[in-house]
Amino acid sequence: MTAPVSIQAISQTYGTARALDAVSLDIAAGEFIVLLGPSGCGKTTLLTLIGGFAEPTAGRILIGGRDMAGIAPKDRPTTTVFQDYALFPHMTLADNVAFGLRMRGMARPARMDRAAEILALVGLEGRGNRRPHELSGGQRQRVALARALAVEPDVLLLDEPLGALDLKLRRQMQDELKAIQRRVGTTFIHVTHDQEEAMAIADRIVVMNAGRIEDAAPPAEVYLRPKSLFTASFMGEVNLIPVQGGQSPLGPLVTGNGTLMIRPEAIGVTDGPADTLPLGPARLIDVTFFGTYQRARLAPLAAPGMTLTAHLPQSATLAPGTEMALFASAHSFLEATP
Amino acid sequence: MRVLIWAYMAAAYAFIFLPVLVLVVFSFQDGRLPVPPFQGFTLRWYGSVLGNAKLMSALGNSLLVAVVSSSLALILGFLAAHALARVRLPGSVLLRGLLIAPMTVSYLIIALGLLTVFNQTGVRLSLWTAGIGHVVINLPLCFAITYAAMGDQQRSAERAARDLGASDWQVLVHVSAPMLAPALAAAFFLSVTFSWDEFIIAFLLTRFDVTLPVEIWSMLRSGLSPATNAVGALVFLVSTALVVVLELTLFRKAKP
Numbered sequence: 001m002t003a004p005v006s007i008q009a010i011s012q013t014y015g016t017a018r019a020l021d022a023v024s025l026d027i028a029a030g031e032f033i034v035l036l037g038p039s040g041c042g043k044t045t046l047l048t049l050i051g052g053f054a055e056p057t058a059g060r061i062l063i064g065g066r067d068m069a070g071i072a073p074k075d076r077p078t079t080t081v082f083q084d085y086a087l088f089p090h091m092t093l094a095d096n097v098a099f100g101l102r103m104r105g106m107a108r109p110a111r112m113d114r115a116a117e118i119l120a121l122v123g124l125e126g127r128g129n130r131r132p133h134e135l136s137g138g139q140r141q142r143v144a145l146a147r148a149l150a151v152e153p154d155v156l157l158l159d160e161p162l163g164a165l166d167l168k169l170r171r172q173m174q175d176e177l178k179a180i181q182r183r184v185g186t187t188f189i190h191v192t193h194d195q196e197e198a199m200a201i202a203d204r205i206v207v208m209n210a211g212r213i214e215d216a217a218p219p220a221e222v223y224l225r226p227k228s229l230f231t232a233s234f235m236g237e238v239n240l241i242p243v244q245g246g247q248s249p250l251g252p253l254v255t256g257n258g259t260l261m262i263r264p265e266a267i268g269v270t271d272g273p274a275d276t277l278p279l280g281p282a283r284l285i286d287v288t289f290f291g292t293y294q295r296a297r298l299a300p301l302a303a304p305g306m307t308l309t310a311h312l313p314q315s316a317t318l319a320p321g322t323e324m325a326l327f328a329s330a331h332s333f334l335e336a337t338p
Numbered sequence: 339m340r341v342l343i344w345a346y347m348a349a350a351y352a353f354i355f356l357p358v359l360v361l362v363v364f365s366f367q368d369g370r371l372p373v374p375p376f377q378g379f380t381l382r383w384y385g386s387v388l389g390n391a392k393l394m395s396a397l398g399n400s401l402l403v404a405v406v407s408s409s410l411a412l413i414l415g416f417l418a419a420h421a422l423a424r425v426r427l428p429g430s431v432l433l434r435g436l437l438i439a440p441m442t443v444s445y446l447i448i449a450l451g452l453l454t455v456f457n458q459t460g461v462r463l464s465l466w467t468a469g470i471g472h473v474v475i476n477l478p479l480c481f482a483i484t485y486a487a488m489g490d491q492q493r494s495a496e497r498a499a500r501d502l503g504a505s506d507w508q509v510l511v512h513v514s515a516p517m518l519a520p521a522l523a524a525a526f527f528l529s530v531t532f533s534w535d536e537f538i539i540a541f542l543l544t545r546f547d548v549t550l551p552v553e554i555w556s557m558l559r560s561g562l563s564p565a566t567n568a569v570g571a572l573v574f575l576v577s578t579a580l581v582v583v584l585e586l587t588l589f590r591k592a593k594p
Contacts, residue, residue: 051501074503086498089491090516099512100502151502 003077003154003302005050010059012045019045021211022059032181032188034198037208038234043191044159050189051157052076064154077154081161085144087132091118093143094128100242111197118146121180138169148183158190162197174200195235199223207231225332226312232261239264239308249303250280265293266330267310279326282308287318289308294318298326358574367566372564383568393569396553400534403465403549407472408529412522415480416422420514424487441478447472463545471539476529487521527584531577
C-alpha cells in the first residue's frame with residue numbers, strides 16, 4: 001500500500017524556538033524521500049508531525065488526500081521505524097512483528113503466517129521464536145522494519161534507523177532498505193544526517209537547515225547542482241569561488257555575480273572537452289593519500305591566500321611545491337541573491 | 339582485626355534473628371510456658387493452633403485482606419505512576435509528592451483519620467475498612483516502585499505500540515504492564531507482606547471479623563503460651579516465603 005504525502009506550509013514552534021518554518025513539500029506515492037540535515041534542522045520534527053506524535057503549530061499534512069489534523073498516530077496510515085528500535089522486549093520476534101496486526105484484530109494463525117512472511121522479507125527467516133535481546137543491532141533493526149511494514153502502511157517513516165549501526169553494516173542495510181522499498185512500493189520517508197546514506201537510497205533528497213527546506217531534488221542534482229551554498233557544502237567537500245562582475249580571485253570568468261562551486265573530484269590537471277573550465281596555475285601545498293584518490297590542497301598563483309581542494313588520481317606523483325595548471329571538468333554556478 | 343569483623347557480623351545477625359529464633363524454638367516447648375528452660379520437643383501447640391477455628395478464620399481474613407488490598411493498591415499505584423511518568427502536568431512534582439506522602443505518616447495517625455471518616459460517614463467497620471486502610475499505606479509504595487522502574491526504553495516501546503495501532507488501554511495491557519512485570523511483582527509482594535503483618539490499622543478498623551495480628555494480640559491478653567509462639571512462627575514462615583518469592587521474581591530479573 002502506498003499514498004502520496006502533501007505537506008502544506010507546516011510550522012512548528014516550541015516556546016519561542018521555531019523548529020519548522022512554513023515548510024511545504026509534495027511527496028509522490030511510492031517515492032523514497034530522505035530528509036537530510038544537521039541535528040536541529042527540523043527533520044525529525046517534521047517526521048514526528050507526519051507520524052502524528054505532535055500537532056503542527058500551523059499548516060496541514062495530507063496523506064492520500066486526507067487531512068491528518070487531529071488524527072492520533074494509531075489511526076494514521078503511517079508507521080515508524082524508531083532510531084532505538086523500540087522493540088517489545090517481552091515478546092518473541094514473531095509477536096513483535098504481528099503486534100500491529102493483533103491490534104487490528106487479525107486472528108493469531110493468520111497474523112503468525114504474515115509475521116513469518118515479513119520476517120523472511122527482511123532476512124530473518126525462521127527466527128520468529130527468538131527474543132529481541134538475543135539479536136545483534138542490525139537484526140533488531142530488521143525486526144523494527146518488519147514490524148512497521150507488517151501492517152502495510154501507506155507511508156513508512158524511518159527516524160535515523162541506521163544511526164546506531166557500524167559503517168559496514170550501515171552500507172549493507174542501505175542496499176537492503178532500498179531493495180525492500182522497491183518490492184513493497186510503500187512511500188518511505190527516511191531521516192538521516194549522513195549525506196552518503198541519503199545519496200545511496202533516496203529517489204529524492206530533501207536538504208533541511210534551520211527549519212527550512214534548502215533543496216529537494218534527486219541525489220545527483222543535489223550533489224552536482226545544489227540550489228544553495230548550504231546544500232553544496234553539506235553534501236560533501238566543495239570549492240567555493242566568489243565571482244563579482246565577471247571577475248574572480250582566479251581571473252576573469254564568464255558568469256554573473258555569485259559563487260562558482262567545484263567538487264574536488266572535478267578538478268584535474270588535464271584540459272578536456274570544450275566545457276572544461278581552466279582554473280589557471282596553482283602550487284601544491286600538501287597531499288594526503290585516501291585510498292581511492294589523493295587529496296591535494298593547492299594555492300592558485302593568482303590568489304595565493306585561497307586554497308583549492310582537488311582529488312587527484314592515485315597514480316599521480318605529487319611533490320609539494322610543484323606548480324600545475326588546473327582544470328575543472330564540471331562545475332555549477334549559484335547566482336547571488338540580490 | 340579479621341576476627342573482630344566476623345564477630346561483629348555474627349553479633350549483628352544474632353541481634354536481628356535471636357528474637358525470631360527464640361520464638362520458633364519455644365513454639366516446640368513441651369510445657370505450658372514459652373520460657374526457658376526448654377522442656378522437650380512437641381508439635382502439640384501447632385496442632386492446637388491449626389485446630390483453632392478462630393485463628394484459622396483470622397488467617398484466612400488476613401490473606402484475603404492482603405491480596406485484595408495489595409491488588410487494588412498495585413493497580414491504582416501503577417496507573418498513577420504511568421500517568422505521571424508520561425504526561426507533563428502542571429505541578430506534577432507536587433502531585434508525586436502528595437502520592438508518596440502517606441509513607442511518612444504513622445499508621446496510627448492514618449488509622450485514626452480513617453476511623454473518624456468512617457464514623458462520620460456511617461461506614462461500619464469490617465475487613466473492608468481494614469483493607470481500605472491497607473490500600474492507603476501500600477499505594478504510595480506501589481506508586482514509588484513502579485514509577486522508579488519506568489525508563490526510556492519503556493517510553494519508546496509504548497510510543498511504538500501506539501504507532502502500530504494500540505489504544506491507550508491496549509498499550510497498558512500489552513506493553514507497559516508486561517514490561518514492568520518484575521517491578522509490579524515486587525510492589526505486589528511487598529504490599530502483601532506489609533498488609534499481612536500490619537496490626538494498628540487492622541486493630542482499629544475491624545470489629546467482628548479480624549485479621550491474624552489482631553487475633554494474636556487478643557490471644558496474648560490471656561497470657562503467654564507456646565501456642566502464640568506457634569502462630570508467630572507460622573506468620574514468620576509465610577512472610578519469609580513471600581520475601582523469597584520477591585527475591586526470585588525481582589532480583590533474578592534485575593541481573594542480566
